[in-house]
Amino acid sequence: MPPETYAEVVDSNRRALAQARLSDPDEHFPYKHAVVTELLAQPGLPMGPGVPEHQGRAGTDGAGDDSRTIEDYMSPGIADASRDYIDAQAAYLEDPSDANQDAYDAARDRLLAARLDHRSNRDGLVVGAAARRAG
Amino acid sequence: MAVTVSGLYVANIIDVFDATQLAIDLSLTSHKLALLSNAATPNFSTDTAYSATNEVSGTGWAAGGVALSAAAAGGTSTAPTVTESPTGSLMYDMNDVAVASTTLTNARAVRLYADALAGDNLIVLINFAADFSPNNGTLGIQWPSSGVFAIDLTP
Secondary structure: OOOOOHHHHHHHHHHHHHHHHHOOOOOOOOOOHHHHHHHHOOOOOEOOOOOOHHHOOOOOOOOOOOOOEHHHHOOHHHHHHHHHHHHHHHHHHHOOOHHHHHHHHHHHHHHHHHHHHHOOOOOOOOOOHHHHHHO | OOOOOOEEOHHHHHHHHOOOOOOOOOOOOOOEEEEEOOOOOOOOOOOOEOOOOOEEOEEOEOOOOEEHHHOEHHHEOOOOEEEEOOOOEEEEEOOOEEEEEEEOOOEEEEEEEEOOOOOOEEEEEEEEEEEEOOOOEEEEEOOOOOOOEEEEOOO
8 A cells, every 4th residue: 555644655665775785786785894904904005196285285296105104094893893883774774663763874984083083193174154255 | 166165065955854864874985085176167166076077097096986894994985984073063963085096187076976866966075185195005095083074054
């Protein structure tokens, strides 16, 4: 029997979207934790160009610039937290229960904390609404 | 003709909230990052769909962009998140982008768009403020502590 009320249609569509996402090969399930772990096992692995000189840091963008390493883009904490977040997200999409939502939110917060720890000394970009006001 | 600021594509954001019910789920990883040259002049009020005009692509970074599911180190997911940070603001964030073995010329900005939607709807543009031309190197985007973007909902 098809849904009749607005709320029923919304709920039905939400479940359909969740299943479509879980089965989408272009989505990120499961997280490729082993690939990241292998990269992080090579400390100082060159990860290419840095930033232009005019931004006040060492390195130029172009051939032969190895001023950036894997550690500039990824940390073990982010890799672990990404795996947990994506697993929790999949569980929530499969079953949007309160318990799974709590676990999903908690995993997200741990990933945010891992990112914040990794970026603690990083300069900020001005993006979005604030940037438009400034521009 | 230039990229001068970063910004959200306002018409599409409005459509998320009105009767259009545009289904932009910011946690999707089928969204793509497409590069843009400084020949472009973004209009955040009227631009709504991804276009190949003035796109920058090359080896390692195909035309149409790189999916978030494979844009972080090692071709892994950037694991995008949506949360409240700081208090009163919606923050969109993801793991840093690091696409290896990339060769291309003069990337000035990157656009995030919803590749899974029929309209290829634009979400946000990030202005690099300089041209980047990696030569068989990693094109990386290191996001700030404050995330990719934040919308202050309690000004």
